Amino acid sequence: MNTEPKKYRLDWDIQQLIGNMLRFGVWLSAGIAGIGGIIYLLAHGLEKAPVYKVYAGEPAVFRSISAVIKGALVFNSSSIMQLGVLLLIATPIARVLFSFFAFLMEKDYLYVFITFIVLSILVFSMTGGIGV
């Protein structure tokens, strides 16, 4: 490793960091959703499972990031599970954000730009995409 130019060592470090980050995100979201799942089962475990045959759309409490966080803070089990789901979705997005700064550190401006485009698309989708 030591004989390689500095830039490639940096690439290698970044690969390790990205790998760890993805792993951390998956386990964190699984943990949070798991807690929500246990609380849910304790409260509703004996009830009949809900059906999803007809698409009705989720209620507003499960459709906005702030509402989900608010619900999770008062220990609503479904909101906690949904928070876990949100964290999972956030994991690859955080990875892109991290790559942006990594390329910036490497002074690889072409890829700073490319990553920026991907980030913009993600932010666009986060803010509701093309209103339908």
Add this chain to the structure above:
Amino acid sequence: MLAASFLAGMIGALTGLGGGVVLVPLLTLVFKVDIHYAIGTSLVAVIATSSGAAAAYVKEGITNIRLGMFMEIATTAGALIGTMIIVYTPTNIIAVIFGAILIFSALMTLRKRNTDHIETETKSMLAERLRLNSNYPSKDGLVNYKIKHVPAGFVMMLGAGILSSLLGIGSGAFKVLAMDNVMRIPFKVSTTTSNFMIGVTAAASSILYFHRGYIDPVLTFPVVIGVFAGAMLGARILIGSGVKILRIVFSIVITFVAAEMIYKGLKGT
């Protein structure tokens, strides 16, 4: 449902099809879940399995991160287009498209893999300028490779992104096809880089589906846990041998499932 999702994840990993391709038919045909919920749920499961696997591949240095980043422009843009198309596409048409893609994916897993087509000489200016040519570690040291047909690959990735968000799948088969056959990337690199891109692509559409209300926590949670655990076990088994026959058997089963989806879709139920 947890057990069924576990099975779906395992089959997805064993066949190389990916969890989503198995999960969506399972949810819609067996559990009679509406396809919108099935797609939203499946995309979240796809993020879990792809992030879990990508973590390992990235650390080994096989994944071509620059190529992945560049192609993510196409896949995420495609995913956005897919989220728009889905609103105007009747459920039965989605089922028919899904069936067709399922058959295509099954064929892809059976196809012979050409592992030694590593390009070392190519005049792709674009690959040069984008610094996409790279290397990966193997038993015999670093293997260098070069990339061809970048624009064609880019367009195919746009298609892969659309399919991903429209059908709730990772569409890994499509991505690998683009990278293997069109861009002439070594198989090991194309599969791992495809995996790397799948998470971001699915995140782009699933965050939008979250806002639209396609993602129900009570449905998503057991399914994601099941698929993820199944995929991990599947990947373990995969290292062992004797997978080939398993792969053929599952591919035949999946073709039947696909036929049923197409049939039901055309019948309009």
